[in-house]
Amino acid sequence: MKERHTLAVLMEDQPGVLNRVVSLLRRRSFNIETITVGQSEQPNVSRMTIVVNGQADEVEQVGKQLYKLMEVLKVTDLTDLSCVAHELAMIKVAAKAQHRAEILQIVQIFNARVVDASPTTLMIEATGPEVQIDGLLTMLRGFGIRELVRTGPVAMTRGSSAVGLKDAPRVEREETIVANGALATVQ
Amino acid sequence: MATTTLTDAGRTASANGRGSHVAATERPLLSGSEITCRALEAEGVTTVFGYPGGAVIPLYDALPQAGFKHVLVRFEQWAALAAEGYARATGKPGVCMATSGPGATNLVTGLANAMLDSVPIVAITGQVVESMIGRDAFQEVDITGITLPVTKHNYLVQKAEDLAPTIKEAFYLATSGRPGPVLIDIPKSVFMQQARYAQPANVGRRGYQPTSIPNMRQVRLAADAINRAKKPLIMAGHGILLSGASEMFGHFVEKSGIPVIFTLLGLGSFPESHPLALGMMGMHGHKHVNDALDEADLLINIGARFDDRATGRVSGFAPNAKVIHVDVDPAEVGKNIRTDVPVVGDALEVLRLLIPEIDEREHDDWRAWIDSRQNTTLASALEARPEWPEPYAIIKEIGEATRHEAIVATDVGQHQMWTAQHYGFEHPDRWITSGGLGTMGFGLPAAIGAKLGRPDLEVWAVIGDGGFQMSLNELATAVQEGLDIKIAVIDNGYLGMVRQWQDLFNQKNYSEVRITGPRLDKLAEAYGITGITVRSDAEIRPAIERARATPGPVLIDFVIEPEANVWPIVPPGAANSEMLLRDTRFQDMD
Known part of the structure; x- marks a missing residue:
């Protein structure tokens, strides 16, 4: 059964690494929905959040193939873990004077905020789970969306556990893969 | 690491018995080309296959003084494949070199060949001078971009002092874990820069730690399945040869008494004249081998990746068998064939641990059954x-x-x-x-x-x-x-x-x-x-x-x-059990 998986990938921050990851996913015919990349808590280590759509065994292959890249340090499938997965959206919505009050009310309901305004538009910034952003967009669509940008989700596990590098050496993780047929677990 | 060909600089350092930091200041300045040659010598390279061109003229300027032989091929693609022939015959990494642009792109097929057959080769390509990169200069091509999918790893070297560590790491990556091709792209300006050569210390990368020693729990699970099996078969792959495990594999086969079938690249891992050697499997394999695959209750794959020419239609492959898969590359486990007992590790290490865990068996009935299927192929x-x-x-x-x-x-x-x-x-x-x-x-x-x-x-x-x-x-x-x-x-x-x-x-x-x-x-x-x-x-x-x-x-x-x-032949898309022994259209005419 195909379902969406959210992978957290830690990798060395080196030139070309994004190209390596994307090229790999494309040539193995993995279906990427979103990719975000940025700094992690460690110097020279980037953290990428990849949302892929696939069966469990396909996603396991994604992880194993990613590990074959020299720069990739750790791959964690967050899908079945309790985590916060939020994205950021910026929405420029047409806002005639007679609609402004209604739009501001919607913005409030969705915990979004207005970050810019012009005589004819409002720019709204929203963060939250993907479904929440979808909901906001549904509500705003009727007014006329002039411009939209979404980042795709970034995700982090809840509680004190962390997707870090200070855990067990890599060999043990591979044994975990072998023994459980699953990707690395959060330490 | 080969130390027999330490360069002058290296000898000075070791003779003085000082740390490399102190010695480095006393070392003479060398060109990037000379450093490249010294780094190759330090890896024990004796032969390289190549073809000169504009971007590598500085490198070729240093070759006459290098401690290895350069073989001038007539087309760069054959340089890469000659390097593979060298690697496969010797078990040492093969080296090829080419100039930028067309020289580099001509290597691509050879790199892809080495990638798919897990052959350790190191390719060195020239690149246009750094200041011209990205300007579509004469004979400029983005060879690191082009070879991304057909190399285990590749590098673009940006300064001469990076050459020695990069070359050392390239050889380490090419030969360790699952071997493969590594490409090093070196701009002409880096060949001409001066730097001090120091023999790099140990290499290693945080993100590259291949599993050599298997998980003992998995080895025991494999041994348990082997000891219970009534109709087991061993599938011998290229990994046995790549890990230098042929002798150990022979002990395993003889103790287990289990018949051996070969993938195309697994041939030679065990003598074909041995009574337990059944012959090649798959599309043009022997009929009795594919029959045995159909009947087997356990398949022990050592160092093969379940290529489609070996398996035939996957749904009809070894339908009655549990599968043990020994592979150094965890990504191969479960990629093509469902695996019951995965064992990730180097074939030699796995066999070393597995042999004491298995029973000595004869499997007379099973071998008699296979013999009875011996076909007049x-x-x-x-x-x-x-x-x-x-x-x-x-x-x-x-x-x-x-x-x-x-x-x-x-x-x-x-x-x-x-x-x-x-x-x-x-x-x-x-x-x-x-x-x-x-x-x-x-x-x-x-x-x-x-x-x-x-x-x-x-x-x-x-x-x-x-x-x-x-x-x-x-x-x-x-x-x-x-x-x-x-x-x-x-x-x-x-x-x-x-x-x-x-x-x-x-x-x-x-x-x-x-x-x-x-x-x-x-x-x-x-x-x-x-x-x-x-x-x-x-x-x-x-x-x-x-x-x-x-x-x-x-x-x-x-x-x-x-x-x-x-x-015989297994028609495309058919199961191995559906192989044609000869042209059936003419059988009526016999």
Whole structure:
């Protein structure tokens, strides 16, 4: 059964690494929905959040193939873990004077905020789970969306556990893969 | 790490017994080119295959002083494949070099071939000067971008002091874990920069820690399955050869009493003359092997990746068997075939731990069953064709004449399958063929590389007339190097394997498979070597013996029946159990 998986990938921050990851996913015919990349808590280590759509065994292959890249340090499938997965959206919505009050009310309901305004538009910034952003967009669509940008989700596990590098050496993780047929677990 | 060829700078450092930091300031400044050569020497490189050009002129300027031999090929693609032939014959990494732009892109097929067959090669390419990168300069191409999917890793070196550590790391990556090709792209300006050469300390990368020693729990699970099995089979793959585990594998087979089947690249990992060796599996494997696969209750795959030419239709592959998969690459586990007991680790280490855990067995009933299926594969194929040299007979005669001890490199196609089926490989690292990529033109450069790596062994290239015409320019290389290689062209005037498929599966629609070529004996003469033409069965053995007795390259043109087919064959998309023994359309006429 195909379902969406959210992978957290830690990798060395080196030139070309994004190209390596994307090229790999494309040539193995993995279906990427979103990719975000940025700094992690460690110097020279980037953290990428990849949302892929696939069966469990396909996603396991994604992880194993990613590990074959020299720069990739750790791959964690967050899908079945309790985590916060939020994205950021910026929405420029047409806002005639007679609609402004209604739009501001919607913005409030969705915990979004207005970050810019012009005589004819409002720019709204929203963060939250993907479904929440979808909901906001549904509500705003009727007014006329002039411009939209979404980042795709970034995700982090809840509680004190962390997707870090200070855990067990890599060999043990591979044994975990072998023994459980699953990707690395959060330490 | 090889230390026997320490450079002057290295010797100074070790003689002084000081830390490298102090010694480094005393070392002379060297050019990037000289550093490259020293770093290659430090890796124990003795032979490189290459072709010069603008961006590598500074590198070639340093070559005459280098402690290794450069072999000038006639086309860069063959440099990469010669490096592979060298690597497979010696077990050491092969090295090739080319200039920027077209030189670099010509290496790509060779890199892809090494990637699919897990062969350790290091490719060095020149790049335009750094300040011109990205400006579409003359002979500029983004070779690190182009080779991303066909290398294990690649580098663009940006300063001369990075050269030595990069080259050391490249050799480490190419040869460790699952071996593969690594490319180092070096701008001309970096070759010309000056830096101090220091032998780098140990290499290692945080993100690269291949699993060599397997998880003992998995080994015990595998042993348990092996000890319970009633109809087990061992599938011997290239990984056994790559890890140098042939001897250990032999102990495993003999203790377990389990019959062995081979993938195409696994041939030679265990002597084919051994009673437990059943022969090759898959598309052109032996009928009784594929029958045994159908019947087996346990399949122990050691170092093979379940390639589709070996498995046939996956849903019909070893339908009754539990699967143990030993592989150094965790990504291979479960990629193509569902696995019951995965064991991730180097074949040698896995076998070392596995052997004490297994029972000594005979499996008499099971072996008797397989024997009863022994098919007359050869007999059914050896149809009476008195007027032509029979291709199976040619290969068998070469096998007997060379006492199954020669290195045999092939091209790709019918002759390749005939050789795999009938040479009879007895030793590791003597069978050199293009498996995963199926690269035509492979045979001659691979034989050249193999001979340079193993001058002590007899080397034969068995090639079709199609593939031969792709890389026959390397005859000049063989002549220039005075290489004692024997070239058997299996000449049917067709691109035979495609013709065979058109014959069997496309209603004999022979589309663009008729191929003409030069008179090969005259061609040999033009290159100043001996050429022999064979047109009948009776001439086969005398021609082979004459070739063996003649020093230097010899070309034998075996003119075979144009429409001889390779039997048996698993039709594309069919299960291994559905293999055709011979052309069923003609059976009624017998």
